[in-house]
Amino acid sequence: MSLTLEHLSLGYRQGLIVDDLSLTAESGRLSVLLGPNGTGKSTLLKGIAGLLDPELGRVLLDGQDLADLSRARRAGQVVYLPQTTPVGVRITVFEAILMALKVHGKVRVTDDDLALVRGVLSELEIAHLSPRYLEQLSGGQRQMVAIAQALIRRPRVLLLDEPTSALDLYHSLHIMAVLRRLTREQNMVTLVAIHDLNLAARCADDVLAVKGGKLQAFGPLHQCLQAELIQTLYGVGADILPGPDDSLLIYPRLAG
Numbered sequence: 001m002s003l004t005l006e007h008l009s010l011g012y013r014q015g016l017i018v019d020d021l022s023l024t025a026e027s028g029r030l031s032v033l034l035g036p037n038g039t040g041k042s043t044l045l046k047g048i049a050g051l052l053d054p055e056l057g058r059v060l061l062d063g064q065d066l067a068d069l070s071r072a073r074r075a076g077q078v079v080y081l082p083q084t085t086p087v088g089v090r091i092t093v094f095e096a097i098l099m100a101l102k103v104h105g106k107v108r109v110t111d112d113d114l115a116l117v118r119g120v121l122s123e124l125e126i127a128h129l130s131p132r133y134l135e136q137l138s139g140g141q142r143q144m145v146a147i148a149q150a151l152i153r154r155p156r157v158l159l160l161d162e163p164t165s166a167l168d169l170y171h172s173l174h175i176m177a178v179l180r181r182l183t184r185e186q187n188m189v190t191l192v193a194i195h196d197l198n199l200a201a202r203c204a205d206d207v208l209a210v211k212g213g214k215l216q217a218f219g220p221l222h223q224c225l226q227a228e229l230i231q232t233l234y235g236v237g238a239d240i241l242p243g244p245d246d247s248l249l250i251y252p253r254l255a256g
């Protein structure tokens with residue numbers, strides 16, 4: 001399976017933010033979406049999810065134009081987790097994840113549904129939060145519940161916007177490792193916008209870098225994540241060293 005962006009241009013009233021972007025991402029691979037603040041990463045994810053209509057171009061899943069699907073069918077295949085998620089009504093963590101599972105399905109809850117909710121709670125190590133109300137959670141706990149809500153829907157394309165921004169070191173590493181494993185096991189196309197380059201380098205198969213609306217790089221981690229790219233994206237020099245387990249260690253250097 002593959003996700004293809006074909007001359008995709010996206011924007012708002014003030015103009016284009018994503019400008020003529022073309023690439024094909026293969027399933028079973030996790031891509032990190034890199035780029036400076038305000039450059040269009042969230043805009044790109046929203047465009048792929050169908051929350052923003054393209055000015056030009058298409059988003060294809062295995063050759064099928066996603067614009068031809070109903071909103072509900074597209075949402076079943078492509079799940080987007082925004083940077084901030086509303087707390088919403090007074091429900092427990094267990095209920096919130098169950099509701100995410102049933103969002104476009106039958107209303108009746110089966111034993112299999114309950115087992116799926118328990119499975120994702122255990123996978124993300126948040127089973128102890130199950131009876132708590134969403135409004136009682138910390139920022140990081142809420143972020144993990146939102147990730148659980150995205151995962152339980154078993155999408156073909158998983159789009160996560162800075163999913164570890166509120167997580168501590170242990171939980172960031174754990175969540176990214178789970179995302180990488182599930183991407184392979186469930187053969188998803190996973191795209192994760194992220195600012196922490198060292199975390200990105202530990203979990204990425206591919207790098208997708210954007211700046212000024214334009215694609216700067218797309219391809220395997222070791223090929224793409226070079227000092228020149230970091231300089232282009234962020235205006236920051238960097239030493240890049242080989243890390244354990246085929247990862248990279250990035251040591252950024254501000255000039256002066």
Ligand SMILES: Nc1ncnc2c1ncn2[C@@H]1O[C@H](COP(=O)(O)OP(=O)(O)OP(=O)(O)O)[C@@H](O)[C@H]1O
Nearest residue numbers: 012013014017035036037038039040041042043044
């Ligand atoms: N709903 C909107 N209406 C108008 N302009 C918007 C809207 N959402 C975002 N923008 C603008 O589009 C540009 C890209 O924003 P976007 O949120 O996609 O950036 P980003 O790369 O995800 O940034 P960050 O790393 O800071 O989260 C910014 O200039 C932003 O102000």
